[in-house]
Amino acid sequence: MKHNYLKLLVILFGQLLTIMDIFIINVSIPSIQRDIDASNGEMQLMIAAYLIGFASFLITGGRLGDVYGRKRIFIIGLVFFMISSITCGISQGAVQLMISRLAQGISAALMAPQVLSMIQILFPIHEQRTKAMGWYGITIGIGTILGQFLGGYFSSLTVLEEPWRLIFLINIPICLIAIFFSVKIVEESRFSIKQSFDNWGVVLLSMGLFGMTYTLTVSEKEVFFVKNILLMITSVGVLIFFIKNQKDKLRNKKPYLIDFELFHYKNFNLGIVAVAFFFIMLDSYFYILSLFFQDGLMIGPLRAGEVIVFQGLGFILASVFSVKLILRYGKKALIAGLGFIMLILILQISFFNGPTEFYQLCLLLFLHGVGVGSVIPSLANIALSGMPEKLIGNASGVYNTFQQIAAIIGIVAVGSVFYYFLGEKPLIQNYHKAFTVAILINILCLVIVLVTVIKVPDDVLPQNIQ
CATH class of the missing domain: 1.20.1250.20 (MFS general substrate transporter like domains)
Known part of the structure; x- marks a missing residue:
């Protein structure tokens, strides 16, 4: 071992x-x-x-x-x-x-x-x-x-x-x-x-995902430009054709890229939903936090970077001790971690309403990292639990893809809402209002993750009875 x-x-x-x-x-x-x-x-x-x-x-x-x-x-x-x-x-x-x-x-x-x-x-x-x-x-x-x-x-x-x-x-x-x-x-x-x-499958999938991710990534403030909408529609059309093409190949026992048997596993579907909404929350949070700190709270970029490092320290610490909690309490520990993140986000809305002490920023970011670090490793565990070896690579690729696309969607979608409430000539109070609305969307995403985790069978993250 x-x-x-x-x-x-x-x-x-x-x-x-x-x-x-x-x-x-x-x-x-x-x-x-x-x-x-x-x-x-x-x-x-x-x-x-x-x-x-x-x-x-x-x-x-x-x-x-x-x-x-x-x-x-x-x-x-x-x-x-x-x-x-x-x-x-x-x-x-x-x-x-x-x-x-x-x-x-x-x-x-x-x-x-x-x-x-x-x-x-x-x-x-x-x-x-x-x-x-x-x-x-x-x-x-x-x-x-x-x-x-x-x-x-x-x-x-x-x-x-x-x-x-x-x-x-x-x-x-x-x-x-x-x-x-x-x-x-x-x-x-x-x-x-x-x-x-399946080389043709690679071409189709890569074209579809490339077009979609390119559109989402570069259209941050220009989501509704005609060229972006047309490229997104084309990309979705290519991906729909790809799915049909893959199903035909599976039915005719020809080389394929995605085995849709993956989606017959309840754990995998629940894991995909959970990781998608979690990363919509997480990456949009980091995006708006950077803007809010520097433009809203007037914190310099170096100081803002120092604060965000505390989030990473909390993440590492939680990844260490969350293992024992998951083994001891099963999915209850994961549910508690999600609830803890929601609590910290609510506290951030309250504490970030005006001048905030540096230690408060560091503490709240550290605690947020603790919550995130207690959740992320278990999401992959849920999705891949019980997956046969012949599908494990396929499942890992699909899982990571949903994670990355969800992260980009979060930045674009929640970022757009943030900019909308910010207005053309924002004042300090506009920044706090925009930050509050964005965080409430993040909390809604976490609620969806929480409901999904509750539906996960207990034997996926079993509780050790002692």
Whole structure:
């Protein structure tokens, strides 16, 4: 069993890279923009490119692992992530950096589903898997904090003319370590029956998801522009055709990309609903919080970053102790965690109404992180519980895809509501009103997650009777 935890440590390097590179670029935006002479629109696409590539290829990544081997695809993902990080680090222009960030996102999409899949296979017993998912949660917290910290640290160095390039080049030693130990320690796993790969399905799905995520990501304040609406309608049409195409292939026993048998599992459906609404809440919360802190409460960007780090610390702490609570109290602990987040959000509405002490900001963000860290690992556990090995990669890819698209929808939808209540020339009171409405939407999302978790059978997160 100790050997399995060593394998877990190795594959979590992939998860660390995936999360870290979502956040590491944010603090470096001004220096990157200045050095490569990029426009505001180009910078927006540069940030969005990673998320677009990531969300568009997660299902493909999961299916590749099922067919060709999870270890093999994980290592390929690491290799291409390293190469794309190098091209990011040496980019001389905005277009080159955008393409490299897109390639980074696609590489991350090859790794992420394998991490969840291999955790389910390495730890088939509930108690062991719950502990492993706790470490998965800790890795997300570390990646979030490390990304923001390293982004700020490297960008502030004076020993190099363009120090922001180090935010990408730091991935090279991490990738090399992960590749070496993956080859040496991690064992191959895949569905035993030799299958062909559905290349046409990849094209259709990638086109549909790419168009959808691109539209959502770049249309932040322009949701109802005609070109965005047309692209979204086209993308949805492609995805509907893809679903019909996949069902026909399954019926005729031809190579497929998604096995819709996934959706025959009640736990998986409940897990998908729960993770979707949870990430609509979570990512929209971080988005509006950053705006509210800096423009509403007049907190400087460095100070705001320090406060948000406390959220990550709470997340890591909760990921450690929530394992024992889940094993002891089952889904009751998860329900309590959701209720705790709602309470903290209500307190934030109250405390953030005017001048707020720095320690209060840190405490409330820390407690919010504690709530989030006690919930996230168990959502994946719910969705993938009882899933047969032949479907586990497919299930992991679909789960991650719903998570990423929900996060983007949350930023766009809740962000639009926030801007609506803010008005054209906002005053301090307008910021608090907009923040309050957005938080109430977040709480509504958590209520939906809570109802979904209540419907989860007790044997999915069983309570240990002592």
